[in-house]
Amino acid sequence: MIAVLQRVRQARVEVAGQVIGAIDQGLLVLVCAEPSDTELQADKLVTKLLKLRIFSDGAGKMNLSVQDVGGGLLIVSQFTLAADTSSGNRPGFSAAAGPEQGQRLYDTVVKLARERHPRVATGEFGADMQVFLQNDGPVTIPIRI
DSSP, rough: OOOEEEEEEEEEEEETTTEEESSEEEEEEEEEEEEEHHHHHHHHHHHHHHHHOOEETTTEEEEEOOOTTTTTEEEOOGGGGGBBBSSSSSSOOOSSHHHHHHHHHHHHHHHHHHHOOSSSEOOOTTEEEEEEEEEEEEEEEEOOO
């Protein structure tokens, strides 16, 4: 799985002008499944999301996790993270999982996150979404599991 985490002060996702998910302080998580991914990668990703120490402690050091600060998770599917830009000017997306597998693994990530963390919001798989965020730092971390 590929994910891009952005530490945010706030973030929301809209579909057709309606807010469908929003958080205050926390992580905006863009997620892409690849064809070889299974529920094991989904589990490892959620574990990493919850334990990664990228929030500042009292001394200003990145020493706290989203759980430590009581932050939210806004999890949004984004197959374009698997873009291949190695040739030409149009990215290819054959490295992304197909829609059925992608949705199943995205849903697994969301389910596991909700089982382990009290504040989880989501986008809508396959929808035309608009994502709004106020970056904190900015801190942006790519992850491949």
